[in-house]
Amino acid sequence: MPELPDVEALRRYVAAHATGRTIERVEAPGADVIRNTTPQGLGRALKGRRFSEPDRHGKWLLARTDGSTVVMHFGMTGTLVWADDGAARDDHDHVIFRCDRGELRFNLTRKFGGVWLASDEREVGDVTGGLGPDALDLGRDDLADLLEDRRGMLKSALMDQQLVAGIGNIVADEVLWHACLHPRTAVGDLGEDDLDRLYEAMRIVLTESIDEGHVPRRDGWLTHARDIEDAACARCDAPIEHGRVASRSTYWCPRCQPRP
DNA sequence: TTGCATGTTCCGGA
DNA sequence: GTCCGGAACATGCA
Numbered sequence: 001m002p003e004l005p006d007v008e009a010l011r012r013y014v015a016a017h018a019t020g021r022t023i024e025r026v027e028a029p030g031a032d033v034i035r036n037t038t039p040q041g042l043g044r045a046l047k048g049r050r051f052s053e054p055d056r057h058g059k060w061l062l063a064r065t066d067g068s069t070v071v072m073h074f075g076m077t078g079t080l081v082w083a084d085d086g087a088a089r090d091d092h093d094h095v096i097f098r099c100d101r102g103e104l105r106f107n108l109t110r111k112f113g114g115v116w117l118a119s120d121e122r123e124v125g126d127v128t129g130g131l132g133p134d135a136l137d138l139g140r141d142d143l144a145d146l147l148e149d150r151r152g153m154l155k156s157a158l159m160d161q162q163l164v165a166g167i168g169n170i171v172a173d174e175v176l177w178h179a180c181l182h183p184r185t186a187v188g189d190l191g192e193d194d195l196d197r198l199y200e201a202m203r204i205v206l207t208e209s210i211d212e213g214h215v216p217r218r219d220g221w222l223t224h225a226r227d228i229e230d231a232a233c234a235r236c237d238a239p240i241e242h243g244r245v246a247s248r249s250t251y252w253c254p255r256c257q258p259r260p
Numbered sequence: 261t262t263g264c265a266t267g268t269t270c271c272g273g274a
Numbered sequence: 275g276t277c278c279g280g281a282a283c284a285t286g287c288a
Contacts, residue, residue: 003266059267075267077285092285110285112267129268152277161268170266215266226266247279249265 002059002074002113004135004166005209010080011056014063014104017082018051021099023065030094033106035114036127039095042117046070046097051104058135058165060128063104068119070097071127075112081105135166136206140199147187147195154190154198155183156246167202169248170215170223175201177222182257183245189260225251 002010023046028039037045049065056062063070072078081093084102095106095115106115118124133142146164150157157163158172167175176183178201181194190198209215217223225231225240233240238255 001266006266073267075284076265077267108284110265110267110283112283150276156277168266244279 001076001214002078003168003171003209003215004059004206005171005212006214007056007059007061007074007166008210009213010074011054011061013080013082014051014054014061017102018063018097018099018104019053020050021101022050023047023097023099025098027096027098028094029096030092030108033094033108033111033114035116037117042070042095042115045117045119051099056134057128058131058161059168060131060165062124068117069124071116071118071124072106073113075108075110075114077109078113079107081107130162131165132161132163133165135164135202138164138199138202140196143199143202144195147190150187152187153183153246154181154185154187155248155250157187159246159248166206169250170226171205171209173251174205174215174222177251177253177257178205180256182259183250183252185260222251222253
């Protein structure tokens with residue numbers, strides 16, 4: 001689930017429900033998803049603090065308070081639930097931030113990801129570790145500059161969080177399909193026109209996905225091919241190909257995205 | 261039962 | 275140093 005658009009949706013969700021609420025207590029039925037402190041340490045740092053406006057950097061959510069910051073990563077399966085009606089908790093609600101009215105539940109099925117505590121920006125940086133600029137903050141020339149000295153396959157570069165933060169497997173495939181570029185295209189072979197299309201595709205895929213709150217499975221996009229056996233390209237009707245690129249499950253159109 | 265999955269990290273090899 | 279593939283991590287589902 002969590003690609004950049006999903007995390008942005010979670011950020012807005014936290015802003016809508018938790019911002020301004022005072023944390024009364026932290027409960028951690030799944031203590032092992034708390035990565036750099038203990039449930040007690042997290043509780044001590046947060047008790048009496050108020051959630052402020054959250055930030056996002058790539059796929060990381062920074063749940064700010066008037067004291068420490070809770071740094072969250074959702075792996076492939078994480079989400080957040082705000083409950084103010086006493087709804088039953090889920091088995092995978094591993095960390096609960098109990099507030100004055102309601103509680104924020106960090107839910108993680110497969111335990112990739114987790115919750116970190118950071119007391120300042122330096123510690124936030126230590127946790128997230130050398131992230132590149134957020135994909136949404138890039139201009140066309142920023143993207144060109146980042147790719148300038150890069151070698152290897154384009155898909156690998158797009159998914160490198162240290163280069164650009166926020167592009168995951170699904171978004172990478174979608175962007176490449178929109179830009180009519182094969183995932184194995186060598187970064188060094190990109191021309192100015194290719195960079196124009198790549199940047200435009202990235203903007204479109206990210207902004208439209210954010211509007212939806214997630215990467216949509218859409219008929220006119222490549223995404224729909226992930227659900228369908230023998231899917232056809234929405235642009236040219238050629239059969240979509242599926243294989244592994246950069247060790248990741250990859251879909252592309254052999255006609256629109258010719259192999260370099 | 262087996263393989264696969266939208267995440268990151270670590271390792272060995274080219 | 276750079277880049278790539280593969281393995282590992284934990285869990286649910288087809």
